[in-house]
Amino acid sequence: MKKPGYKIAMLGAGNMAWHLAPALEKAGHEVVLVYSRTLENAQTLAKALKATQSTDKPDFTNSPADLYLVAVKDTALPGLLQQAVFPEGSLVAHTSGTQPLSVFESSPEIRGAVFYPLQTFSKNTPVDFGNIPFCLEATDENAMFLLRKMAGSLSQKVYDVSSQDRKTLHLAAVFACNFTNHLLGISSEILQKRELDFQMLKPLVEATVQKAFSQEPFSVQTGPAVRRDETTIQEHLQLLQHETGYQEIYRLLTQSIQQKS
Amino acid sequence: MKKPGYKIAMLGAGNMAWHLAPALEKAGHEVVLVYSRTLENAQTLAKALKATQSTDKPDFTNSPADLYLVAVKDTALPGLLQQAVFPEGSLVAHTSGTQPLSVFESSPEIRGAVFYPLQTFSKNTPVDFGNIPFCLEATDENAMFLLRKMAGSLSQKVYDVSSQDRKTLHLAAVFACNFTNHLLGISSEILQKRELDFQMLKPLVEATVQKAFSQEPFSVQTGPAVRRDETTIQEHLQLLQHETGYQEIYRLLTQSIQQKS
Known part of the structure; x- marks a missing residue:
């Protein structure tokens, strides 16, 4: 890795994850783990990356990362947050346009955040992230700092956007x-x-x-x-x-x- | 003029004429006359072209052309056709998406046709005609031949489209x-x-x-x-x-x- 980057765990192996994870790697970050409910999907995405781990068990206690990026369907998000075990104080960001920050309220052991690229993702259609607006939200400034740096490494358009906005x-x-x-x-x-x-x-x-x-x-x-x-x-x-x-x-x-x- | 082209009289000096006339010149045709209800508008467009004549009198008896291209507002079209005097048997095409070919029925001395570029034209926004569909309609094959050649000199997308279509x-x-x-x-x-x-x-x-x-x-x-x-x-x-x-x-x-x- 040439540029100093963050260690990211990617939770989800759908369209969003398939576009976002390679872009993050290309921007100098390290995707250390891919999780999916279906092990095969996690493995396939991990193989397309330099990711060393793939799993279908949402226990991340032994998988430290700077950011756990949750790219699953809106309907699957609350269930995954309930099941998942993160190292105490982990930064966990979802990538949804519709879910409020308060979706993390039932998980007080982690720091919840939003990392939402305002774009539609389809298989086989490459996405140039450079012009895509990223909408960020978090309660603490440290989290915002990391999110802004990460979004800024992908796109020139980074916005702080509240859940209401x-x-x-x-x-x-x-x-x-x-x-x-x-x-x-x-x-x-x-x-x-x-x-x-x-x-x-x-x-x-x-x-x-x-x-x-x-x-x-x-x-x-x-x-x-x-x-x-x-x-x-x-x-x-x-x-x-x-x-x-x-x-x-x-x-x-x-x-x-x-x-x- | 390097390429053999047609002699065109442009009736109208609005957005459509301002885009179409220079494109036709560039494609090797000769805009010999610009007509507008307002002489100044006709003169301004004529000056921007190599056009030798400009006029606010819709009598074209002494202005022979292969095609009289009518690029006026839909509401002004029937009135202009009523007033205008063309050399017997002239080919006159309107450029409107909404007016049927039958708008020419009250002018049996001319051959009516449609030369409709399916695009919106705004001042100061350059238009690349190469990809714009041209919808053509005429009753006689000679007219269609000329319209197809002319549209084909501007765009790769040339369609025969009936008034109903x-x-x-x-x-x-x-x-x-x-x-x-x-x-x-x-x-x-x-x-x-x-x-x-x-x-x-x-x-x-x-x-x-x-x-x-x-x-x-x-x-x-x-x-x-x-x-x-x-x-x-x-x-x-x-x-x-x-x-x-x-x-x-x-x-x-x-x-x-x-x-x-």
């Missing part, structure tokens, strides 16, 4: 990402039904996103709703006559756009 | 772009109220778009709705308690996502 960020991400993806799905379905290629819309969607982030999105709204082009709106509702669910979404979003303009 | 494309674009922009606006507003930076979401939104276009969007849906995570959904609705309009959008889109999964 993280909730707001998550809500905003539901609108900007989850709901947006659903609208793209509706769009794709509409095109498919007439054997038109959804890929035709890609440059337009990309330009829309770039514009929304370079200016205030409400201020660059285009389309029939904001133009109050009633002829086109009625034509669109007519085209959706056999899709009453999509009609309802079209009406509600058109109305919401007009209220904002 | 163009309507469907436009509807799909309303969902994928106009409505998406509105959701980004809501997201930005939610964050602003807690003094959080909307830019934090940019990498996540970009990744969402990339994923939606590399796979079927409905199949890569994430978030509390598709997970049926009722706790988070209720928490989000609670956070939106003072924004009943956004609550309604949240409920409707959540329901629609759950119906699709």
